[in-house]
Amino acid sequence: MKKVLGLVSVSLVGGIAFVLSGSYNVSASNKHWDITTKILDLARDRSVHTASEDIEVPDLDTIEMISNGAKNYDAMCVQCHLAPGAPGTELNQALYPRPPIFHQNDDKHKHSPAETFWVIKNGFKMTGMPAWGEFHTDQQLWEMTAFLQKINNMTANRYFELVGEGGHSHSDNAVHFEASSDDGHKESSHKDMDNNGH
Numbered sequence: 001m002k003k004v005l006g007l008v009s010v011s012l013v014g015g016i017a018f019v020l021s022g023s024y025n026v027s028a029s030n031k032h033w034d035i036t037t038k039i040l041d042l043a044r045d046r047s048v049h050t051a052s053e054d055i056e057v058p059d060l061d062t063i064e065m066i067s068n069g070a071k072n073y074d075a076m077c078v079q080c081h082l083a084p085g086a087p088g089t090e091l092n093q094a095l096y097p098r099p100p101i102f103h104q105n106d107d108k109h110k111h112s113p114a115e116t117f118w119v120i121k122n123g124f125k126m127t128g129m130p131a132w133g134e135f136h137t138d139q140q141l142w143e144m145t146a147f148l149q150k151i152n153n154m155t156a157n158r159y160f161e162l163v164g165e166g167g168h169s170h171s172d173n174a175v176h177f178e179a180s181s182d183d184g185h186k187e188s189s190h191k192d193m194d195n196n197g198h
């Protein structure tokens, strides 16, 4: 028992000395080891799974939910997560961990609707993913959840159709992007700046 206690104290002192020495490199350009990333991903996924277990999911499969969600997504999420037809952004490339690009089919980032809702509401510590629940109603968060269920492999045309005119505006922060949609004509997803839905 004494030996174990001794070992624990030595590791504790060693740990504190390491932290205080400043040797740990907190730079976002200094990537984690693969094993560290795997452990952090696992901890995140297990935490989200457990936290969202009792959440009841409303009917998400209505065009109203999906298109309201698309408008809010367009106003608040595109800078980091991009959207069909949108160009890449510096934020998407420079953040670490890198925000997933939802419209590009990627199983690694598949969550159930309850989990997705929980993540949008609460965000992730120390990643750059904000807790949107601080300033939005559950209804708005469910609408974005509904939209995210449909975003996989979505065409730019469909995205523009859903976002439509008069999307919810965060006029100063919103990303305004222009993209050539599939049939070649140019559209801006963010023409109208009135303040509905917020």
Ligand code: HEC
Pocket: 044, 072, 073, 076, 077, 078, 079, 080, 081, 091, 095, 096, 097, 098, 099, 100, 108, 109, 110, 116, 119, 120, 124, 127, 128, 129, 130, 132, 144
């Ligand atoms: C400032 C950048 C930023 C903004 C803006 C942002 N996110 Fe995120 N988001 C992130 C990062 C970073 C992650 C974490 C990636 C990781 O842990 O690997 C993330 C993760 C997520 C995840 C979980 C994905 C996964 O694989 O676990 C969801 C869902 C999500 N964001 C939805 C949204 C929605 C919806 C919005 C807009 C309301 C939004 N995000 C806005 C940066 C952002």
